[in-house]
Amino acid sequence: MTVIPAVLSIDEFLDPSAAWHAHAASNVCAVLGRPIEHSLSPLLHNSGYREHGLDFTYVRVEAGEAVEIRELLRHCPASVRGFSVTMPGKSAALELADSTTERAELIGSANTLVPLGDGTWMADNTDVDGVSSCLAHIASQGVDFSGSRAVVVGNGGTARPAVAALASADVQHVTVVARSERALNLQSLVEGCGMGFDWVRMDAPALSSTCSDASTVISTIPAAGAELISSALLQARSVLDVIYDPYPTALLAGAMDRGLPHADGLRMLAGQAERQFELFTGTAPREGLLLKTIESVRQR
The missing domain is CATH 3.40.50.720 (NAD(P)-binding Rossmann-like Domain)
Structure with a gap:
């Protein structure tokens, strides 16, 4: 039985009384997008958390528009350690961040949002x-x-x-x-x-x-x-x-x-997730771990 829904709404994610919180770790990360139920990012990040014994949970949240991402940045609890952002929210992620890496600014979009601990957010592009x-x-x-x-x-x-x-x-x-x-x-x-x-x-x-x-x-x-x-x-x-x-x-x-x-795109997905993993947790995943995890998808 799945105790955390495959996809959370913004309200479910932000509501501290929502049932899924009882099954989540102390630290939470999420991938944002619409549609988002196909995302393999939870597979990658959660496998890394288990391997490294980290008290983290990674979920999917359906949120793609600028107004939705703004709501999450403004109201998410301190337990949130980062957001991965997929389409259609990558441009909004860059625009809504308080600071950006040089490469995200150059590219004109961001796929990563990291809280800096003072209420502000930094945007990067690990693609x-x-x-x-x-x-x-x-x-x-x-x-x-x-x-x-x-x-x-x-x-x-x-x-x-x-x-x-x-x-x-x-x-x-x-x-x-x-x-x-x-x-x-x-x-x-x-x-x-x-x-x-x-x-x-x-x-x-x-x-x-x-x-x-x-x-x-x-x-x-x-x-x-x-x-x-x-x-x-x-x-x-x-x-x-x-x-x-x-x-x-x-x-x-x-x-x-x-x-x-x-x-292939699975290798790209693993490669961008490695840097996100480090930005969110402060720990670099073991070399090759995320790629090995994604290889299971190739073999299906």
């Missing part, structure tokens, strides 16, 4: 760590990113931390693949990170040749959309698909079939 862990895994398979060109498919929320991670890997140039000129929304970020920028449409004949010159393709779009152009994307020397539902995506399966170095 960068998640993408960086994937790039490190690909590099361990023999791909050199230094001075290379990379392709980012999509121009939404996950594309921005992908750009920051590519800059940290010493990539020289980024091509954004998108349906329209909205790809230009990433130009200032790419160039601000010291990299060259161009973009191509998803249906452009030049897409295959563009990818064939890339050290990696990072797809941040839904699996069905990436599948439509997968033959072109698979011309790159490696592939990172941040989508993990369905698993594997057609793009990831294609990379596996071709023997291309690759990384």
Whole structure:
């Protein structure tokens, strides 16, 4: 019998008399979003708490709008040690925080909110760590990113931390693949990170040749959309698909079939959660623990 509901409303989360509190630890963290019932974050964080003997509980709260996140920041009890934030609340998380890390400010969104103990909140974006862990895994398979060109498919929320991670890997140039000129929304970020920028449409004949010159393709779009152009994307020397539902995506399966170095969204999820775990608890999770936990999802 589940004693803590799979998803809590804001009222349930904030109500000290709600039944679930009797089964929670002294310290509480939560993931915020809408929809949120699919989130694997509780699996990752709670497994880490058990492994390290920490008096923490991690739950899901349905909250995606700025007004909802503001209510949580203003009224949550001192037992709350942090929030993970997924869509659609990442922009609001940045705007509502009292202070931000440099990378969250640069990217323009936050997936992590941490109370500073004086009633204020700090925002960070650990999605960068998640993408960086994937790039490190690909590099361990023999791909050199230094001075290379990379392709980012999509121009939404996950594309921005992908750009920051590519800059940290010493990539020289980024091509954004998108349906329209909205790809230009990433130009200032790419160039601000010291990299060259161009973009191509998803249906452009030049897409295959563009990818064939890339050290990696990072797809941040839904699996069905990436599948439509997968033959072109698979011309790159490696592939990172941040989508993990369905698993594997057609793009990831294609990379596996071709023997291309690759990384997936589950590895990214574990990578970003490692830094969140440390920010929330003050303890770094044992190396590889969260990745091992998420591997159970791959095997289902």
